[in-house]
Amino acid sequence: MNLFNSPSAWEIEDLKSDNNWCFEVADTDRKQLTNSIKTVFDKDRDLFDYSPDEFDFGSSWKIIESAIKEAHHGKGLSIVKGLPREDLNHKEFRLLSWAIGLRTGVARPQGLASQYISAVRDIGTDYRAANGRGYSSNAELDFHVDVADLTILTCYNQAKSGGQSLISSGVTAHNYLFKERPDLAEAAYQFFYFSRQEEQAADEKPFYSLPLFEEMNGNLFCNWNRNRVQSAQNLKGVPKLSKLQQETMDALDEILIRPELMYTMYLEPGDMQIINNYRIFHSRTGYVDYENDLQKRCLYRLWLAPPDSIELPESWRDFYRSVGSAMVRGGIIGQSYDKSCKDFDKTHSKFLNMKIDAS
Numbered sequence: 001m002n003l004f005n006s007p008s009a010w011e012i013e014d015l016k017s018d019n020n021w022c023f024e025v026a027d028t029d030r031k032q033l034t035n036s037i038k039t040v041f042d043k044d045r046d047l048f049d050y051s052p053d054e055f056d057f058g059s060s061w062k063i064i065e066s067a068i069k070e071a072h073h074g075k076g077l078s079i080v081k082g083l084p085r086e087d088l089n090h091k092e093f094r095l096l097s098w099a100i101g102l103r104t105g106v107a108r109p110q111g112l113a114s115q116y117i118s119a120v121r122d123i124g125t126d127y128r129a130a131n132g133r134g135y136s137s138n139a140e141l142d143f144h145v146d147v148a149d150l151t152i153l154t155c156y157n158q159a160k161s162g163g164q165s166l167i168s169s170g171v172t173a174h175n176y177l178f179k180e181r182p183d184l185a186e187a188a189y190q191f192f193y194f195s196r197q198e199e200q201a202a203d204e205k206p207f208y209s210l211p212l213f214e215e216m217n218g219n220l221f222c223n224w225n226r227n228r229v230q231s232a233q234n235l236k237g238v239p240k241l242s243k244l245q246q247e248t249m250d251a252l253d254e255i256l257i258r259p260e261l262m263y264t265m266y267l268e269p270g271d272m273q274i275i276n277n278y279r280i281f282h283s284r285t286g287y288v289d290y291e292n293d294l295q296k297r298c299l300y301r302l303w304l305a306p307p308d309s310i311e312l313p314e315s316w317r318d319f320y321r322s323v324g325s326a327m328v329r330g331g332i333i334g335q336s337y338d339k340s341c342k343d344f345d346k347t348h349s350k351f352l353n354m355k356i357d358a359s
Contacts, residue, residue, distance in 0.1 A: 001178055001182070001185055001186065001189065001215070002178075002215065003175050003178060003179070004171050004174065004175060004220045006171060006220075007074045007075050007076075008074070008075055008076035008169055008171045008276065008279040008280065009169060009171040009172050009175060010075055010169050010172060011169075011172060011260055011261055012259070012260050012261065012262070012263055013260070014075075015075070015077075015263055020070065020074075020075075021067075021070050021071075021074065021075045021077055021078045021079065022078070022079050022081070023063050023064075023066060023067045023078065023079065023080045023081070024063070024080070024081045024082045025060045025063055025064075025080065025081070025082035025083055026059075026060070026082070027082075029057075029058055029059055029060035029063075030060075030082055030083070030084045031084070032056065032057075032058045032060070033057065033058070033060055033083070033084050033096065034084040034087050034088060036055050036056040036057070036058075037055070037084070037088060037092050037095055037096050037099070038087075038088075038092065040054050040055060040095070040099075041091070041092050041095050043091060046340075047095070047098050047116065047117065048116075048340055048343075048344045050095070050098065050099070050102065051102070051351075052099070052102040052103050052351065054099075055099040055102075055103075057099075057103070061103065063080065064080060064100060064103075064272075065103075067079070067080045067272070067274055068104055068150070068274055068306070070274075071150065071274035071275060071276050072149070072150060072274075072276055072306060072308070072309075073308075076169065076171075076275065076276035076279035076280040077167055077263075077273075077274070077275055077276070077280055078273075078274045079265070079271060079272070079273050079274075080271070080272040080274070081268070081270065081271050081272075082270055083096065083154060083270045083271070083272055084096065084270065085155075085156065085269040085270035086269075086270075090156060090298065093154070093156050093300070094117065094119075094300050096154070097117065097152070097154040097272075097300040097302060098117055098302070100152065100154075100272070100302075101117070101152060101302040101304055102348070104150070104152070104304050104306060105149070105150065105304035105305050105306035105307060105352065105354075106304065106305045106328045106345060106348050106349050106352060106354060107302055107303065107304055107348075108147070108148045108303040108304065108305055108328075108329075108330045108331025108332075109303075109331045109332055109333055109334055109337060109341065110147075110301070110303055110331065110332055110334075111133065111199055111332050111334055112131075112198070112199040112332075112334045112335055112336070113334060113335075113336050114332075114333060114334035114335065114336040114337040114338075114341055115334075116302075116341070116344070117300055117301065117302055118135055118300070118301045119298055119299075119300060119301075120135045120136075120153065120297075120298065120299040120300070120301050121136070121296055121297055121298045121299075122136065122137055122138035122287075122289055122296070122297065123136045123137075124136075124137070125137040127139040127141065127227065128227065130195070130197065130198055130231055130234065131197050131198040131199070132197060132227070132231075133197060134227075134284070135301060138159075138162075138163075138286055138287050138288070138289060138297075139286050140283075140284070140285050140286040141227075141283045141284045142225065142226040142227045142253075142283060143166070143168060143224055143225075143226070143253065143256050143281040143282065143283045144224060144225035144226075144227065144228075144281065144282065144283065145170075145222070145223055145224060145225065145277040145278065145280075145281060145282075146275075146277050146303055147277075147303065147319065147320070147330050147331055147332055148277055148303030148304055148305060148330035148331060149276070149277060149278070149304065149305055149306055149309050149329070149330060150274060150275065150276060150277065150303070150304045150305075150306055151273075151274070151275045151277055151282075151301065151302070151303055151304075152272060152273070152274050152301070152302040152304060153267065153272065153273045153274075153275075153299050153300070153301050154271070154272045154299060154300045155267040155268060155269055155270065155271045155272075155273075155298075155299045156269060156298045156299065156300065157269060157295060157296060157297050157298045158266065158267070158268060158269065158297060159287035159288060159289050159290075159296075159297035160287070160288050160289055160290045160295075160297075161287060161288045162285050162286055162287030162288055163266070163284060163285060163286075163287035163297055164264050164265070164266055164284065164285040165264065165265050165266065165267055165273065165282065165283075165284055166257075166262055166263075166264055166282065166283040166284060166285065167262070167263045167264075167265070167275070167280060167281075167282050167283075168256040168257070168261055168262045168263070168280070168281050168282075168283075169261070169279065169280055169281075170213075170220075170222025170223075170224065170278075170279055170280060170281050171220055171222060171279055172261055173222075173252060173255045173256055173261070173281070174188070174213050174220060174222060176255045176261075177248075177251060177252060177255060180251075180255075181251055183244075184244070184247060184248040184251050184252075185213075187244045187245060187247075187248040188211065188212040188213050188248050188252065189211050189212070189213055189214065190211060190245070191209040191210065191211055191315075192209065192210065192211070192212060192229055192241075192245065193207050193208070193209045193229065193232040193233075193235075193238045193239065194207060194208055194209070194210065194225060194228040194229055194231075194232055195207050195228045195229075195231035195232040195234075195235060196208065196228075196332075197228065197231060199332050199334055199335075201333040201334060201335065201337065202335070204318075204333075205237075206235055207232045207235050207237070207238055208318045208319050209315075209318070210223045210315060210316065210318075210319055211223070211315060212224055212248070212252065214313045214315060214316075216311070216312075216313045217310075217311065219310065220279075221278045221312065221313055221316065222278055222279060222280075222281065223278070223316075223319075224252065224281050226249060226253065229241070229249065256281060267299065278312070303330060303331055305327065305328050305329050305330055305331075305354070307326055307352040307353060307354050308326065309325055309326055309327065309329070310325050311323060311324055311325045312324075312329075321333070321357065322356075322357040324355065324357070326353075326354050326355060327354065327355050327356070327357060328345055328349045328354055328355065328356045328357075329357070
């Protein structure tokens, strides 16, 4: 175990004193993006049928690309403000989010239905249930990572109240745990078991195991999701948590919410948040929504495998299915991963010069 000094090992003051992780699209670029989306949009066309070359981002792409680079290889977090929102309806804004994803990496499926883009909005899901997922509930969430190198969230509507985004650096939390409780830091390098929330594919077990922290090639890889650890305790074949593991979980969660470490923000309509999922832990406060469906909180979420990804530890194979650099990896394959999904993965990986694990 080591202390890690990297741009992603930030504290709140670092984000406030250096805003190189914040970006904004200019008014002229916003208008161009709006026109491009409206020109290309076809309500009867499947998202898989769109090509990255169809969208004209103009000079806004340099801004978006810089934000992606900062999240992927810098602080692990970035925000882009000013994406067109006022003149785009839900489906057009969804297409804009998808178009950004097409340029950035290969989108990964996100659940039982093998959906490649998710609307983050409350449909009454019980987050704490055995099959609960946070994105479809209005509950306060535990700190967690998503199953992909990068998560992109684009905001269409805010909630009536609440729904605040909470961000904390896994690398910083590791360093604090190492300095304050080296015995617990050592325990965090052991394997913990996580439930797949009943969304496993036919070739997967209902759970997977991973350390909370692991080092390889000078990089620290961070993983956490208390809700899934607790759900896994009800699954056959999962060992019971030791007292040391429970204490480690509690200590980690306490560190993550310290005022000097946890960054909070409200995503506003037209904002795009980008997160590196093996560096940064994220969460959200609970929220109260509007009664009118057109006003309800809605964000669009993409999980992406970018072409410049780094190699992951071998222990992550069961979680990401592939661990090599520049691989199409990650996602929740689910139970509706069909020929159209496979064809999209193959075609788009070829466009980005990426590899697919033949196994």
